[in-house]
Amino acid sequence: MIAFVKLLIKLVKLALAVSLVFPAVYFRTPWLASLRDWAFGLVFMISLGLIVSEILGWTRNSSQRQVILSVFILAIASFSFSLAVTTEVKFQLTKQAILNREASQLETLGQHFIVGYRNLEEVKTLVKKGAIAGVFITRRNIQNKTPDEINQEIQSLQAIRDNQGLSPLWIATDQEGGIVSRLSPPLTQLPPLSSIIKDKKDIDSTKEDVIRYASIQGKELSEIGINLNFAPVVDLNYGVISSEDKYSKIYLRAISADKDIVAKVALWYCQTLADYGVTCTIKHFPGLGRVDTDTHLEDAQLKTSVAELTQADWVPFREVMSKTNAFTMLGHAQLIAVDPDHPVSFSQQVVTDIIRDKWQHNGILITDDFSMHAVYSSQDGLEAATVKAINAGVDLILMAYDTDLYYNAMNALLQAESANRLDITVLKSSNTRLKQAIRKIL
Template sequence: MKQRILMLVTGILVSIGVLWCLNLKDPHLLPIRQSEYVLFLVFALFILGAAMGIRRRAIKAILVVCTITLVTMASVEELRFRQAREAIRANLGGEYSTINRRLIIGFNDKAEIKQLVANDIAGVFLTGHNIKGETRQSLTAFLAELQQIRADRGLAPLIVATDQEGGPVSRLSPLLPHQPALATVQTDRESSYLYGYKQGLGLRDIGVTVNFSPVVDLKPEGPPGALDFHSLIATRAISADPAEVVQIAKPYIQGLEAAGITATLKHFPGLARVPNDTHHFSARLTTDKPTLLTSDWVPFIKLSQASSSWLMLSHVILTAIDPDNPVSTSSLVVEGLIRSELGITNPLVTDDLTMGATYNRGFCKSVFQSYSTDIDYLLIAYDYEKYYAAVECIQAHRKTQ
């Protein structure tokens, strides 16, 4: 009986090892990224130890071979990643510069991001994990140092982006004073303008240039879906009335712009009617186009026409235009709908491409599809190390064309 239990447990451990090996460096495992390879090796040794206690030689041999194979695969992947990272970081002014100019990335290592900034990366994204331990003064000094690197190399100023919406999404607070959600601001123009202007001054003083705000998705009628862990649009949206969204968001954007900050309208084509959370799952917007034109898309269209705001593209599949690909990867949506039909010429940026809705369908596929459209900037924020995979993927596809 003990032998049967041991074989069962060892088999389960091997199955877990296979899943882990196939998903090494998955964004969901980012919290253990720095020690993941070592942890995997320790786990493999544990499996080997369990396998050695099995008396049946054939089963023991199979489990040992499987474990050694997994360790070999993981080691090859780790070595390949490190070599690619070093090659890309060292390629100053080289073949990757053209790709870099369309990428905005998160970071965790200051020395690493300095190298990439010198190699003409379009921008950096600030959030909780990479400002941890910073004071307002130290963060300001670091961003000034990055801009000086650009100036010394004769490169365009670095885009410095963040999510400072106010309310639950305030990435730079408490370095910046926490503001209530924009939806709670009085609906008169002056209040919204002053809210944006005050926010913009704080962002500008630190060194931010682009704020991924405001949320102009309509407020959903019902509660969040059971699996909506992070989008939570109902807590971030201004109103269910598109006219009211425009009324509040327009002076807010003008306040940001007066302070020298570029706003970003998000998340086209709107998440109000989407129950799934694209941070983790694929999602489809099945509403017909005439309805969207007179409701969800009104704020995006009017505010794009009235400002120089960027437009952030979500990872929702807009079935009325392209039933196969997320908006952030779809040329039918980008060139066909946004650019041609709606006439929106504002800069476009994807939502984070390491989110589940794009990563799970194939990160390389999603990245290259986005790169092949008229989207200005590709965002790789949460799992910043996926920047290297993105560059490799784009470069490989370019060479085959």
């Protein structure tokens, strides 16, 4: 009976050791960002406990079966422990290397990042270092706070910049209306923009309603200190519904299937937000309305020809780009006809050749969140993707969900700069665009 109990305990320990492998391997991936400290702590403590208990519990009287199980437990627990510790130490060294740099070394490249945060003091440190261009505010940052309290927190960040004599931070959010309303409550929960024009034959008759809608958002966002809104969605609504799409759900967020309606509504919306000092962001170029997978969780491909996209999906983008100071958000779908090897967000063939050179567009280009699978797990990886994006002419890299990714991305840019792998001409043009953009909201 005693032997059976001992064997059972060994088997439980083995199962526990095996269960630690997954968090040990993946605790630093973006989708575990909210549980990262817990995951690392559990792996560290439990694996160390298993190692110590097996070493101290070994006796010469142990049966061969028990010895074999002990070896497996030690091997697996040691693997998880060493992998987790090595990964964490490597990250912390990178983070400290960034934070220990002089602000003057970080400001030039730092102005190309907008980051989300879970810890206000950490993001304040980045602001003090001049290491970022802005912050992304979402639901986790405002829970149980009044608009005044949110504004005070934002102003505490802006005050740091003001005291340094630097331009204001971009304070960004995702307040589209409908299912993507990150600041509601306390801000007004509005339906999607599409609800305003639904079943209306004369789109021009809805202009005042669109302006009224945008005015509510613009006024409320401005009052709490937001100056950049990641809206409107100008992807065309092709009614694509897929079990593979967990988060994007463009069919619920798009304005219309009609390119001309989308162009008009988006233009009215952006012009109205600008009246309140809030810059809009049209998204998600090259258009996700036809895509049936979710770049949050997997790769996505857009196989439509450039000719067809030019006549349809790109019409709203071109219209708003040419008539406003809107930012354009680059999605992570691969535009197969142009560049089958890279997501659009860091594709030189798309960003440089089409948007910058062919279209001669000199507005701000911002990526969708680089925490998404389509970037983080791409064949290039986060670091190379960041360098490629900047060299292609992207102005801002967004890291909304997982702030920790910023340190690896910034380190990649600093290393590329030292190795002369950053295109200085492209970088200077981007820096000029960013300075001009922030002046327009002052």
